[in-house]
Amino acid sequence: MIFSSKFLKDLSTTERYEFLQLCHRRKYNNGEYIFYQNDPGTGMYFIEEGSVELIVTGDTSNEDVGDVSFKLEPPESFGALTIGYDLRRLSSARCITDCTLLGFYNPDFETLKKRNPKIAVKFLESVSTLAMRQLERTVRELEAVTSTQNAFSIHFQTYYDRFDESKDNTHETE
Numbered sequence: 001m002i003f004s005s006k007f008l009k010d011l012s013t014t015e016r017y018e019f020l021q022l023c024h025r026r027k028y029n030n031g032e033y034i035f036y037q038n039d040p041g042t043g044m045y046f047i048e049e050g051s052v053e054l055i056v057t058g059d060t061s062n063e064d065v066g067d068v069s070f071k072l073e074p075p076e077s078f079g080a081l082t083i084g085y086d087l088r089r090l091s092s093a094r095c096i097t098d099c100t101l102l103g104f105y106n107p108d109f110e111t112l113k114k115r116n117p118k119i120a121v122k123f124l125e126s127v128s129t130l131a132m133r134q135l136e137r138t139v140r141e142l143e144a145v146t147s148t149q150n151a152f153s154i155h156f157q158t159y160y161d162r163f164d165e166s167k168d169n170t171h172e173t174e
Contacts, residue, residue, distance in 0.1 A: 004075035005046060007126045015119045022112055023102040034093040034101070041082025041089055043105030047074045050099030054078060054091040071096065080127050083109050 008016050023046070028034060034045065037057055045052075056068045070091075072078060078093060083106060113120040135155075143151035 005077055007077060007080055007123060007130075010122050010126060011119060015116070015122070018116055018119055019104075019112065019123070020102075022108040023104050024108075026101050026103055028095045028099045028101065030095055030098050032095050034095065035079075035089050037089055037092045039089045041079065041085070041087045043103055043108070044077055044079035044083055045093070046077040046102040046104070047072055048100040048102055049074060050095060050097040050101075052078065052099060052101075053094050053096045055094060056091045081131055082106070083127055084124060 008019060011019065025048070028050075034052065035042075037055070050073075052072045054070045054072065058067055079089075081087060082089070083104070109120065109123075112123070139151050139155050142154065
């Protein structure tokens with residue numbers, strides 16, 4: 001399973017073995033939540049056995065906005081964007097069967113960085129590539145349903161951290 005992961009495809013067999021040594025096997029029951037939307041992101045999971053549903057709860061004040069869910073099965077993984085970053089969960093994760101998952105958490109990533117920085121960099125490059133693909137597709141999809149101006153306004157405001165009007169807007173550009 002771990003050898004099929006898109007996040008580990010650039011790692012050699014030996015490097016994957018080193019990575020696997022830091023993972024934690026956990027068993028969950030059908031219906032059990034692994035984490036909830038808006039929880040602090042503490043790590044990622046690889047599905048070894050079973051099925052997991054990612055659920056995004058819509059705006060409860062607007063009855064036209066419902067929940068969105070997405071089913072995952074082995075060898076898929078989820079939660080990777082929280083590795084190395086202080087992010088909140090965008091969705092809840094619930095087991096829809098009994099599941100066996102391999103957890104890889106932020107402290108494990110810190111250990112990996114110390115023990116084998118080369119593997120940590122390769123892993124983080126895979127996660128960053130995924131994040132950039134998601135960002136690009138999201139901006140393009142938003143552009144298609146709103147406007148180019150709106151999509152890129154949100155994109156740039158987020159990049160330069162200017163959504164919060166109370167913050168100082170005098171950030172230097174890179």
